[in-house]
Amino acid sequence: MPTSPPPSGAARSVEELNAAIRAFWMGPGGHPTLPLTDVQRAEYQALIAELERVERGDVTTAA
Structure with a gap:
């Protein structure tokens, strides 16, 4: 279900965050x-x- 936060300094992509958010609503x-x-x-x-920050470009997504 919920995922753990990324390692320090790494940011998740919009796709990863959306998948984690959807996981909350699906049992x-x-x-x-x-x-x-x-x-x-x-x-x-x-x-x-975190998703809002990534969408605004406030963080750099991990390669």
């Missing part, structure tokens, strides 16, 4: 998992913030 068998736990919600919000 076993491809069915939505709701509601999120507090821990999942915090990690989800961190992924959204």
Whole structure:
């Protein structure tokens, strides 16, 4: 389900972040998992913030 953050200094691509975000909403068998736990919600919000930074170009994606 949720992925761990990238190694220090490395940024994930938009595709990687979108895949990680989608993973939050898909449970076993491809069915939505709701509601999120507090821990999942915090990690989800961190992924959204990271995605926004990457889309704005505030970070350089890893090669």
